[in-house]
Amino acid sequence: MEAQLQALKTEALEKIAAAANVKELNDVRVAYLGKKGPITDLLKSMGKLPAEERPKMGALVNVVREEVTTTLEERMVILEEEAINIKLQSETIDITLPGRPVRTGNPHPLTRVIEEIEDLFISMGYEIAEGPEVEKDYYNFEALNLPKGHPARDMQDSFYITEDILLRTHTSPVQARTMEAKGGEPIKIICPGKVYRRDNDDATHSHQFTQIEGLVIGEDIRMSDLKGTLSVFAKKMFGNDREIRLRPSFFPFTEPSVEMDISCFKCGGTGCNVCKKTGWIEILGAGMVHPNVLEMAGYDSKRLTGFAFGMGPERIAMLKYGVEDIRHFYTNDVRFLSQFQRTEV
């Protein structure tokens, strides 16, 4: 009987080792350890043995059963792991295939530039003022020290609708309207918007374009305040190491009037194609608000002074992003627009 037991054990261990998968191993378990298996049979047949042999034999059977069970469990762990591995392998995907696209749109490049400027000035305490695009000659010209027949009106050939109504040629009428509305109180505003001039559309001209202007009025506002403000703007928009320089210029609504150049952001001032070899790039026009403009809007120009500045988001976008043709901003080619998606910070 003992020999029979040993033979059984050897046979079971062989079968365990031979089991190729979990199912075969489970079959082995049922075959050898199940209630109808040979080991159970052996235990049942122990009754036939003499009583003194029974404990010894019982212990022996238990040892064999333990050994078979342990070996089987160990084998089971291995086979289960193999089974999982096979399953995982069969589930492998091609991770180079494209993801399910999330549709994203983005702002127009001019909006991007305008909002960046707006946000900078908002952080310095400015409000955003807007006004009509169809404007009275009075606000567009007269209130800005440009009476009828003024030679500087030639600078901006306009689209008139009637003799007194026109498409605004700049966003400055918003300044005039704000001053009138504020009735002599201090002002700190940014005025963005569309403007129109009689120009034939080509790579550098557009009959419709955008402007963004700023106006500050208060007690003892000085030209140095203008310079400081523009310097902050230049650094924020074009990089911290930008320098600015002011050059004398002329606008009827400011006196003194200046143009602001920034040191070239591409070459840093040594000269390149962006700055036309000068090291400087013209960015905006500015000046101290002309006393006539203040007086016309009901301000006491002896007590309150101010500065104003204005620039073209198209020009800034063209410089910043290297856009070569102003018409791109109005053609809405998806291949153009969708390039202004990603962040720059």
Added chain:
Amino acid sequence: MLVSIKWLKEYVNTQELDPAELGEKITRSGIEVDAVIDRSHGMTNVVVGYVESCEKHPEADKLSICQVNVGEDGIQQIICGAPNIAAGQKVIVARPGAKLPGGIKIKKAKLRGEVSNGMICSLQELGIEGKLVPKAYAEGIYVLPENAEIGSDVVTNFDLDDTVLELGLTPNRADAMSMLGVAYEVGAILSEEVKLPEATYTEAAETAESMLTLNIDAPEANPLYVAKVIRNIEVKESPMWLQQRLMAAGVRPHNNVVDVTNFVLMEYGQPLHAFDYDSLKTGNITVRHAKQDEMITTLDDAERKLSPHHLVITNGKEPVALAGVMGGANSEVSDSTTTIVIESAYFASGSIRQTSKDHGLRSDASSRYEKGVDPNRVIPAAERAASLIAELAGGEVLAGSVIFDELEREEKIVKVRPDFINTRLGMKIPFEDMLEILERLKFKTEAANNQLIISVPTRRQDIQIEEDVVEEIARLYGYDEIPATLPETEARPGGLTPYQAKRRIVRHFLEGAGLLQATTYSLTSEKSAKQFALTETDTTRLLMPMSEERSILRQSLLPHLLDSVTYNTARRIDSVALYETGAVFLKTDEELSNEEEHLAIAMTGLWLDNSWQGEKKPVDFFVLKGIVEGLAEKLGVELTFERGQMDDLHPGRTAFIILDGQRIGVIGQLHPTEQKERDLKTTVVLELNLAALLELAADPLLYTPVSRYPSITRDIALVLSKIVEAGTIEKVIRTAGGKLLKDVRVFDLYEGDKMEAGKKSVAFTLTYFDPEKTLTDEEVVAVHDKVLKALTEVGAELRS
């Protein structure tokens, strides 16, 4: 204004500054130098040659074989193609090895078998613009004066070794429209004195008044008129120096008389005109307003009809010049002229501007009058011209002038306190430095009672008020010296208005939904101005449009936005989703249009394109409707959709968008005919009065506690007549469901073959919920039965 530096140096010492450096200084202190032009263009090896002989080339009709004496290297054979080449001429020769403008290099060559040792040049070949070359030489080579020295260098002998500064003048700096004005500016920058030109000539015994009478019938428009009479002149070509000065200044040389008037115009900024005395016939000059429909033929051979607001110079009978703008053909100086009248006058700017505008004529003269000439230069300019003509045309200047003078020419006094200047600038410029700058500007200044009392020279009519003086001081002191400070204003938070903030929210939402922001033009054509307009109003038309395509203000954004969609699809970008926000212009009874901010969306092609996973969804009405619904939710407004129709939209796939009972927008699919017209596939569009949406104040946001009690759902499938809309059924369900019915959603729609004709199946999920407690089965059954009953009553059939 083109400023030859060689010419400038006759009036002011430029301290041997390199032209670029001088240009930079001028730019930094007030007048922008747009370009620095080297007149020599790096030319070398270009000399004076003498054409000893000139024969036709045997092999080529148009070529001549010339034997040219080029100086040291003796006689050289040169083939020349110019029609005006002839023996005995002094000509410009580019020798082999010469470099000409435009990178041209001259080499020894053979032309049809004949050797050519160089090239005989036209002025164009020396880099002079064709329109500036004297007419006689415009089509051929230039012929030098007889006294030109053979073999000498053309560049240095004829002032081509010069640099021209191109000034971009702002309208206030009319003073710099003259060489003298620029000299004063440069003098102020460099602290140099200005040397005025001389006018010396011997007067004849006879007086100008003995030959010419003068009547001014319009003294307000012409308060000063000076006429000089010069006789026995010989009209001929001007000397080289004068021709070169004019060409450098961008003026074409004609003859010595006309050239002198132009030269003095450039020198003083004072326009002059020369009349042929004999052609005047009457010995009289009368300045008056033109008669209605009076005619004049101007020097450009144009016949012009006049009216009383044009000022004319007449001979007492008929016009001989359009005052201050252009002379008349009937009194033009010609080769046979022997006696001339030189006019130097002050014409009021308004009158000249009107004349110049009406006739579309802008001349060097009119552009100066329009901006205002210096009243104190009218007489000196006349004298200077007389002196030059006497010198160059051999004439005899009659004694004195014929003159009418009622012109005020006092210097303007501007008083300003030094601390005013420093306060405005935020600087501390010492008083002495201010005085020194005013001295450099040649502004006579008295300092009294801590005040500067400044007499502004009449050439600087832009200096009127204290602030103008602030600018003069600052620009010459240097803007670099101004410190950088920030305004010391009351600290107030900046920010966007609620409207502006919501506009940005709309932008972010739409971009998050996958739309690209577009910008289109506001001006459009009559045809598209009203297409898709939400409100019926008249159109607003420009007085003088540049084209019909851009003549009317738009009343909707969609037409141009759809043009942009077509632009893209035409370039094989099949899926396009664009939005735009901007003003539309609605005409009102008020002076100004009502500008309404709109939002437009246009979408075509695929909405979802993930083809390798089998997901492909074209845009349709519901994609766009979902975006609008999402936007409304974001803004906290309730929009409803009402079936409607609009031209160019699909009659069965269009809805109006309603806010508080007001129609504020339209959403729909383009009509197939419109789609075809625009070369588009299925395209859905939205035009919405965005302002109406943004002007509404949103309710404050309050949190609702999340309920602990579960909700219970029931699905029902209904068979409906095809014409019954889901929205109608939903209303029935909601009404019947009452408070416990929390939500109703369509989850299935079937209109296929398995349905009876004219029927469809719509399935809804109903969610019941009581925030106070867990609903019991009985409660749900009770309310659900009510719903079912209501549905049966409206003819909906429960599908098993």
